Amino acid sequence: MPIIGQDVVAANIIKYTRGFIAQTNLVMRNVEAIVSTKIKDNISLTDHSLQQLAQLNHPYSLRNTQQLHDPNYQVHTQSGKLLDSEQSGTVDAEVSESGTLKATAWVKLDPAIAPYAVFIVYGTSKMIPRSVLMGSRDEVTDEIKEYITTNLKNLRISLS
Amino acid sequence: MTVEEKIIAGIRKILIADATLSSIIGTNVYASHISSITKPVYPAISLYVISGSGADYNALGMATVNLQIDTWLPTQQYDMSTIMQVQDRLRNILHRQSITDATIPVSGSGWERNIGPVIVEEDVELLHLPVVYTFMAF
Numbered sequence: 481m482p483i484i485g486q487d488v489v490a491a492n493i494i495k496y497t498r499g500f501i502a503q504t505n506l507v508m509r510n511v512e513a514i515v516s517t518k519i520k521d522n523i524s525l526t527d528h529s530l531q532q533l534a535q536l537n538h539p540y541s542l543r544n545t546q547q548l549h550d551p552n553y554q555v556h557t558q559s560g561k562l563l564d565s566e567q568s569g570t571v572d573a574e575v576s577e578s579g580t581l582k583a584t585a586w587v588k589l590d591p592a593i594a595p596y597a598v599f600i601v602y603g604t605s606k607m608i609p610r611s612v613l614m615g616s617r618d619e620v621t622d623e624i625k626e627y628i629t630t631n632l633k634n635l636r637i638s639l640s
Numbered sequence: 641m642t643v644e645e646k647i648i649a650g651i652r653k654i655l656i657a658d659a660t661l662s663s664i665i666g667t668n669v670y671a672s673h674i675s676s677i678t679k680p681v682y683p684a685i686s687l688y689v690i691s692g693s694g695a696d697y698n699a700l701g702m703a704t705v706n707l708q709i710d711t712w713l714p715t716q717q718y719d720m721s722t723i724m725q726v727q728d729r730l731r732n733i734l735h736r737q738s739i740t741d742a743t744i745p746v747s748g749s750g751w752e753r754n755i756g757p758v759i760v761e762e763d764v765e766l767l768h769l770p771v772v773y774t775f776m777a778f
Contacts, residue, residue: 553690602708602756602770603688605680608673609708611690614754614772618706 497575500635504573504583507631511624512585516568519587519616523555523562551619553610555600562600565593587613643703646746647775648687650739651707655685660729664722665711674712682766683713685726690772701778706753709734713767715760723758723769734773748777 557563567590573583589597603609641649648671655661655669668684670677677686690706711726731752740747756770 598757598759602759602768603673603675603710604759604761605712605764605766605768606675608675609688609690609770611706611708611772614706615690 500632501573501575501581503635504581504632505570507628508570508573508583508585510631511627512568512570512587514620514624514627515585515587515617516566518620519613520563520566522551522553522612522616523557523566525554525556527556529556529558551615553612553615555610555612561594562589562597565590565597587617589613641744643701643746643778644689644705646744647703647705647707647739647748647777648689649744650741650746650777651687651709651734651750651775653741653744654733654739655730658729658733661685661726661733664713664718664726673708674710680712683711683718686710686712702748702776703778705775705777707750707773707775709771709773711767711769711771715765715767718767720758720767723767727755727769727771730771739775739777746777748775750775750777 555562566587568585568587570586571584573581575581589601591597599607600610601613652669652671655665656667665683665685666681668681670680670684670686672686673688674680674684674686680686686709688708688710690708709730711723711730713723713726734750735752736749738749740749750773752771753774754772756772759768759770760766761768
């Protein structure tokens, strides 16, 4: 028995896949924005100047570790370089031959702009770590899961 | 004893008992961040519960804890190969391994979540490798 219409089915599979990937890329750009905004919020505190932190006996140091904020990985803006170093992006989604979808959104603090960022995030022998990248991501994880589910579930793409 | 303290106690016991790690760091495994220790002895490992990710209790009393495990080696005595050896060993004994210990008592396991860069603190001549693990235990 001859098989007919397979070219239409194949074309529709390709069309659907391309539509799904395009939507995934759009969703991931918004996920990037959610994470990036949260990180910027968390490295933009302005309620304590360097002078005030000194008056508090350096609350992030071994001499007098204390929790100024909740969560305590939040960072004050001083020169503004840390905020300037925040960069984000996405990697275009792709489906592997085995059918696995891979989509990536990333945010980083560029050490070329703020070389001390690594000391803030991971701490030093004299200063506690303030895990602002991982902590910020964890803060918005539930929001991101809900956003992805809402925007990729029951996706409708026009086929021929 | 909170679940966080039990997890830290369990991990500290595992690290001290490991022959490979103890040949490098001895028993210098600190249960809080190295910056909180008065006159720490190096080489050392310190354990620090990352803020904002502390014990999250559910009906079973299970807690999820993100822990930064920092390795500190004096640059005059150690190089990159040793710090990578420590990281490999940590992975072997902690990643997807049980931290169950009836004497503490703690029951659970953990997995490696993030490896930081090797950081050189030039003023105090220290190599620093931070790795982050998530542990689920009760």
